[in-house]
Amino acid sequence: MSTKQSESVSAESIDSQSAASIHLENLGKTFDTKEGTEEVFSGIDLDIEPGTFVCLLGKSGSGKSTMLNIVSNVLEPTEGRVVFRNRDGSEDVNLGHVFQSPRLLPWNTCVQNIEYVHENNPDYEDSHAKRYLDLVGLKNHYNKYPTQLSGGQQQRVGIARALSIDPGVLLMDEPFSNLDEITAEGLREELVRVWQKLDKTVFFVTHDMTEAIQLSDRILMLGKGRIYGDLENPLDRPRELDSNEFLEFRQKAIRLFHSIED
Amino acid sequence: MYTNGKVIFLESTVALLVFWALLAHGLALTDTISSPTLVFASLVELLLSGDWVVHMADTMRRVIYGFVLTTIIGTVLGVVMGMSDFWENALQDYITIGLALPSLFAAIFAAMWFGLSDVTPMVAAAAIAFPFLTQNVYEGVKNVNYELMEMSSAFDVSRNRAIRRVIFQSVLPEWFAGARYSFAICWKITTLAELVAASSGIGYMIEFQMHKLSITGVLTWTVLFTMVILFVEYGILQQIEKRVFAWRQSTEIGIMGGA
Amino acid sequence: MATSDKTAIRGIRLPSSLTARIFGILVGLAAWMLLAAVFPNNLMPFPLETLGLAWGLVESGVAWRHLGATLWRTLWGFVGSMILGTAIGVLMGVNNYSRRFFTPYVVIGLSIPAIAWAAVTTLIFGFTLMGPVGATVLTTFPYIAINVWKGVESIENDLVDMSKAFDITRPRMLARLIIPSAAPFLFSGFRFGLAISWKIVTIAEIFAASSGVGYKLMQTYQLYQFETAWAWAILFIIVILIVEYGFVKPLERRVFEYRRDADFALLG
Ligand SMILES: Nc1ncnc2c1ncn2[C@@H]1O[C@H](COP(=O)(O)OP(=O)(O)OP(=O)(O)O)[C@@H](O)[C@H]1O
Ligand SMILES: [Mg+2]
Numbered sequence: 024m025s026t027k028q029s030e031s032v033s034a035e036s037i038d039s040q041s042a043a044s045i046h047l048e049n050l051g052k053t054f055d056t057k058e059g060t061e062e063v064f065s066g067i068d069l070d071i072e073p074g075t076f077v078c079l080l081g082k083s084g085s086g087k088s089t090m091l092n093i094v095s096n097v098l099e100p101t102e103g104r105v106v107f108r109n110r111d112g113s114e115d116v117n118l119g120h121v122f123q124s125p126r127l128l129p130w131n132t133c134v135q136n137i138e139y140v141h142e143n144n145p146d147y148e149d150s151h152a153k154r155y156l157d158l159v160g161l162k163n164h165y166n167k168y169p170t171q172l173s174g175g176q177q178q179r180v181g182i183a184r185a186l187s188i189d190p191g192v193l194l195m196d197e198p199f200s201n202l203d204e205i206t207a208e209g210l211r212e213e214l215v216r217v218w219q220k221l222d223k224t225v226f227f228v229t230h231d232m233t234e235a236i237q238l239s240d241r242i243l244m245l246g247k248g249r250i251y252g253d254l255e256n257p258l259d260r261p262r263e264l265d266s267n268e269f270l271e272f273r274q275k276a277i278r279l280f281h282s283i284e285d
Numbered sequence: 286m287y288t289n290g291k292v293i294f295l296e297s298t299v300a301l302l303v304f305w306a307l308l309a310h311g312l313a314l315t316d317t318i319s320s321p322t323l324v325f326a327s328l329v330e331l332l333l334s335g336d337w338v339v340h341m342a343d344t345m346r347r348v349i350y351g352f353v354l355t356t357i358i359g360t361v362l363g364v365v366m367g368m369s370d371f372w373e374n375a376l377q378d379y380i381t382i383g384l385a386l387p388s389l390f391a392a393i394f395a396a397m398w399f400g401l402s403d404v405t406p407m408v409a410a411a412a413i414a415f416p417f418l419t420q421n422v423y424e425g426v427k428n429v430n431y432e433l434m435e436m437s438s439a440f441d442v443s444r445n446r447a448i449r450r451v452i453f454q455s456v457l458p459e460w461f462a463g464a465r466y467s468f469a470i471c472w473k474i475t476t477l478a479e480l481v482a483a484s485s486g487i488g489y490m491i492e493f494q495m496h497k498l499s500i501t502g503v504l505t506w507t508v509l510f511t512m513v514i515l516f517v518e519y520g521i522l523q524q525i526e527k528r529v530f531a532w533r534q535s536t537e538i539g540i541m542g543g544a
Numbered sequence: 545m546a547t548s549d550k551t552a553i554r555g556i557r558l559p560s561s562l563t564a565r566i567f568g569i570l571v572g573l574a575a576w577m578l579l580a581a582v583f584p585n586n587l588m589p590f591p592l593e594t595l596g597l598a599w600g601l602v603e604s605g606v607a608w609r610h611l612g613a614t615l616w617r618t619l620w621g622f623v624g625s626m627i628l629g630t631a632i633g634v635l636m637g638v639n640n641y642s643r644r645f646f647t648p649y650v651v652i653g654l655s656i657p658a659i660a661w662a663a664v665t666t667l668i669f670g671f672t673l674m675g676p677v678g679a680t681v682l683t684t685f686p687y688i689a690i691n692v693w694k695g696v697e698s699i700e701n702d703l704v705d706m707s708k709a710f711d712i713t714r715p716r717m718l719a720r721l722i723i724p725s726a727a728p729f730l731f732s733g734f735r736f737g738l739a740i741s742w743k744i745v746t747i748a749e750i751f752a753a754s755s756g757v758g759y760k761l762m763q764t765y766q767l768y769q770f771e772t773a774w775a776w777a778i779l780f781i782i783v784i785l786i787v788e789y790g791f792v793k794p795l796e797r798r799v800f801e802y803r804r805d806a807d808f809a810l811l812g
Contacts, residue, residue: 095709118709126706130724139720140710188710293644301649317668374561375568385739385784389746389758390777393765397587397773469654476657477747481765488659495663495751503667507660514655 041109042073042224043116043191045094049103052089063089064248065102071241073110073191076218076225078235080252080280081245087228088196090245094226095120095194109191119190119223121198125177127169127184134165137184144188155183158217175206182214186221193218195227199234208264211237215260232280236273237262246283254279319501327505337509344475344486344510347403351410351471356464359415363422363463373423383416388474396482406478406486413474414467421463425456458530465522472514589771597775607779613755614745615783617673621680622741629685629733633692646689653686662748675752680744687740688733695729731799735792742784 051065063086071077081087092098094105095118107116127136137152153165159179169177178198185193199207215238218225229235235242236256244252254276258268302321309320331337366373366380388409395409429452437447479488487510494502573591580590589597601607632650636643658679665678699722707717723730749758757780764773 097705097709120706120709122702122706122709124702126702128703128721128724131720139707139716140712142712142716293641294648297645297648300645370561371564374564375571378565378568379572381788382781382785385742385781385788387743387746387758387780387784389743389750389761390780393761393773394777397765397770398583473657477659480659480750481762488657491657491660491663495667498667500664500667503660503663507656507664510657510660511652511655515652518655519651 041191042075042222043107043109044073045069045071045192045224045226046106046108047094047103048106050090050093050100050105051102052086052093052098053101062248064245067103067250069243069250071224071226073224074222076215076227076238076240077243078227078229078239078241079243079245080229080232080235083230085245086248087230087245091194091196091226091228107192116191117188119185119188119193121178121181121185121193121195123197123200125169125174125181127177127180129169132166132168133161133172133180133183136169136180137187140184140188152183152187155187156180158186158220159183160213173206175202175210178202178210179213182217186217186223191224193223193225195225197228197230200229200231207234208237212261214238219260232273232277233264236269236276237264242276244280244283251283252276252279317500319504323501324504324508327501328508331505331509340486340490341509341513343483344472344479344488347406347479347486348410348468348472348475350403350407351414351475352468354407354411355414355418355467355471358411359418359463359467360422360460362415363419363460364426366419366423367426380416380419383412384420386413388413388477392474392478392481395478401482401484405482406475409478410471410474414470417470418460418463418467421459421466422456425459425463426452428459429455461526461530465518465526468522469518476510586768586770589774593771594774594778597771598778601772601775601779610756610760610776611779611783613753614742614749614757614780617676617680617749617753617756618738618741618745620673620677621684621745622738624677624681625684625688625737625741626734628681629688629737630692630730632685633689633733634696636689636693637696643693650686650689653682656683658683658744658747659750662744662751665748666752669752671752671754676745676748676756679748679752680741683744684737684740688737691729691733691736692726695726695733698729699725727799731796735796738787738792746780 047067047069050067050069051062053060053062053065067090079087079090089098093100096105106114107118108114109116128139131139133156134149134152137155138147138149141147141151156162156165159182161176161179161183164172164176169180172180178201181198185195199210202210211234225238227235227238236258239256242252242254242256243250244254256272258272262269305318306321309315309318315323362376366376391409391412392405395405395412399405399408433451433455437451442450476486476488476491479486480492483489487506490506491503494506576588576591580588582588585593598607632646636646636650661679661682662676665675665682669675669678703721703725704717707721712720746756746758746761749756750762753759757776761773761776764770764776
C-alpha cells in the first residue's frame with residue numbers, strides 16, 4: 024500500500040547533505056528540583072558512525088528524552104558535550120526534529136508547514152516542500168490542513184518537514200507512539216526506505232523493543248544513569264517481523280533489557 | 286501560593302493608590318482628580334451618615350425588577366428558539382439588533398414612556414440584557430449532547446428522567462452563565478436609567494455630584510457601588526456557581542456584562 | 545461536521561427559513577404599527593413617519609455632523625482601548641506575577657459603571673475629545689484585556705518548542721505562530737471592544753459633549769421631541785448594521801478562513 028506511493032520519487036531528485044557522526048563526550052545531566060538534585064545520567068561516552076540508524080531504548084523515566092533534548096540542543100548538559108562531525112571533518116551540521124506529536128501549525132497547509140522552517144533559505148520554493156511530501160507518500164495532500172489529515176499522515180508531514188532542511192542528523196522522540204500499531208508499522212517501513220535513499224544518521228528514541236529491532240542498526244539501552252546495553256543489530260533488511268532470526272534476536276535483546284533490574 | 290497571591294494583590298492595589306496620590310499631590314491636581322485620602326474621608330463620612338442606604342436600596346430594588354423581567358423573557362425566548370427552527374429564524378434578526386443596541390436608547394425610550402417610575406429602569410435593563418440571556422439559553426438548548434440522549438434511550442431511561450438528568454443539567458450552566466452576565470448588564474443599565482430619569486439611586490447621585498462639579502463626590506459613590514457589586518459578584522454569585530457547577534471548569538473572572 | 549449537516553439541510557429548507565424571517569419582520573412591523581396606533585403619536589410614531597423624519601435629518605446635514613462626531617469618538621475610544629487592553633492582556637499572559645498584578649485592575653474595571661467614568665472624565669477633561677474617549681477606554685479595556693490574555697494562554701507550548709528546535713526567529717514566530725493562534729481571541733476582543741465602544745461613547749456624550757448621537761438623543765428627550773428621538777435611533781442603528789455587515793463580518797470570515805476551509809473539506 025505504502026510502497027506504491029513512494030515509488031514515484033527518486034532519491035536523485037533530492038540532493039542531500041551527507042550524514043554526520045555524533046559524539047557524546049563524558050555527558051551528564053543533573054536536575055535541580057525542590058526536593059534536591061536528581062542525577063539522570065553521567066559519564067556517558069558514545070560515538071555514532073555517520074549513516075547509522077540508532078535506537079535509544081529505555082524504560083519510562085530512564086532519561087531518554089533528556090538525552091535527546093541535550094543532543095538536539097534544547098537542554099544544556101551539566102557536564103560533558105555533544106559534537107557532530109560531517110564526513111569532511113566540519114562541525115556545522117543541520118539537525119532535523121520529529122516530535123512525539125506532529126506539532127504542525129493548524130492554520131497552515133502541509134506545504135506552508137514545511138515552508139515555515141525554511142526561514143534562512145533564500146532558495147526555498149514550494150516545489151522543494153512538495154518533493155519531500157512526495158517522498159513520504161503525501162502526493163495528493165499538498166494543500167490540506169492538518170485537521171484534514173489522519174494522525175499517521177500528520178506525522179508524515181512532520182517527517183517531511185524535518186527532512187526538508189536537509190539534516191545531517193535526524194532526531195526522533197517516540198514519533199509513532201501515538202499511532203495505532205498497523206499505521207506505526209507502515210510508517211516504520213517507510214522511514215527505513217527513506218533513510219536508505221538519503222544518507223542520514225538517525226537518533227531514534229523509543230520504549231518499544233520490536234520497533235527498535237525493526238528500525239535500527241544499533242540499539243542503546245539506557246538505565247540507572249548509564250548505557251548498560253549496546254547491541255549491533257545483525258538482521259538483514261528488509262526485515263520480517265515474524266521470521267525466526269527476528270524473534271531470536273528479540274529474545275536476546277529483551278533478556279539484556281531486563282537484566283538491569285537484577 | 287495563596288498568600289503569595291494576596292501579597293501581589295496588595296502590591297497592585299497599593300501601586301494604583303500611590304500613583305494616584307503622587308499625581309494628585311505631586312502635580313497639585315487634587316482639584317481635578319481628587320486624591321485617595323479625600324475620597325476615603327468622604328466615603329467614611331457617607332457611610333457614617335447612613336444616607337447611602339436609601340439610594341443603594343432603591344438601586345438594588347430596580348436591578349432586581351429588571352433582572353426578573355430579563356430572566357423571564359430571556360429564558361422563554363431562548364427555549365423557544367432552541368427548540369423550533371421556525372422561531373429561530375423569525376427571531377434571530379431581533380437578537381442581533383438587540384445585542385448591538387446602545388443602552389442609552391433603551392434608557393431614553395423607557396424614560397419617555399414611563400417617566401420617573403421604577404418601570405423605566407426595569408424596562409431599559411431588560412431590553413438590553415435579555416438578548417444576551419436568550420443567546421446563551423438558545424445555544425445551550427441547541428448543543429445538548431445527543432450522544433448522551435442516545436445513551437439514555439439505549440439504557441431505557443424514561444423520557445422524564447432523561448429530560449431532568451441530561452437536558453436540564455446541560456442547559457442549566459449555560460443558563461446560569463447567561464443570567465450572571467445579564468445581571469451585570471442589569472445593574473449597569475439601571476444606573477444609566479437612574480441618571481436619565483430618577484430622583485434617587487446611585488446613578489442619580491453620581492449625576493448629582495457631577496452637576497455639583499464634585500469629583501470627590503462622584504468617586505465616593507462610584508467606590509461604594511463598586512464595592513457592593515464586587516461583593517455580590519464574587520462573594521455570592523461566583524460561590525453559588527462554584528458549588529452548583531463543580532464539575533465544570535470555572536472561569537476566573539466572572540462579570541463581563543457589556544455596558 | 546455539524547456545519548456540513550446544517551448546510552445540507554438548509555439547502556433544502558431555504559424557502560421555509562426565509563418565510564420565517566419575513567414572518568418575523570412582518571410581526572415586528574405589525575407590533576410597531578399597533579403600538580403607534582394605541583400610543584399618542586409623539587411617543588410612538590408610525591414606521592414611515594419615522595423614516596421620513598430620519599431622511600429629513602440626513603437631508604439637512606444635521607445627521608452627518610452628529611453621526612460623524614460619534615463615529616470619530618468611537619474610533620478613538622476603540623483604538624485606545626485596544627492598545628491598553630492588548631498591552632495588559634499580553635502582560636497577563638506572559639507570567640504569573642503580572643497576571644496576578646493586573647487581575648484586580650481588570651476585575652475592578654469591569655465593575656465600574658460607564659456613567660461613573662463619563663462623569664469623571666468630563667470633570668477632568670471638560671468638553672474635549674478626551675472626555676468621551678477617556679471614558680470609553682477606561683470602560684472597555686478590561687474586556688479586551690481578558691480576551692487577549694486568553695489568546696496568549698491558548699498558544700501551545702509544543703509549537704513554540706518546535707519552532708525553537710528549527711531555529712525560527714522571534715519575528716517569524718510572532719507572525720506565523722503567536723498571532724494566528726491568538727487570532728480568534730484577539731478578534732473576539734476586537735468585536736466586543738467595538739460593540740461596547742459605541743455604547744459607551746453615546747453614554748459619555750450625555751455629559752461630555754455638545755454634539756453626537758448621545759447628546760442629540762438626550763436633548764430630544766429633554767425637549768420632549770420624542771419623534772425626533774426615534775429618527776435618531778433608526779439612523780444610528782442603520783450605521784451600526786452597516787459597520788457590522790460591511791466591515792466586521794467580512795473580517796471575521798477572513799480571520800476564521802483556515803477553519804472554514806477545513807470544515808468544508810470534511811464534506812467531500
Ligand atoms: N525539567 C526537569 N526538571 C526536573 N527533573 C526532570 C526534568 N525533566 C526530566 N526530569 C526527570 O528526569 C528523568 C528522566 O526523564 P525523561 O523525560 O528523560 O524520561 P524518558 O526516558 O523520556 O521517559 P518516557 O519514556 O516516559 O518519555 C525523570 O525522572 C524526570 O522526572
Ligand atoms: Mg520521553
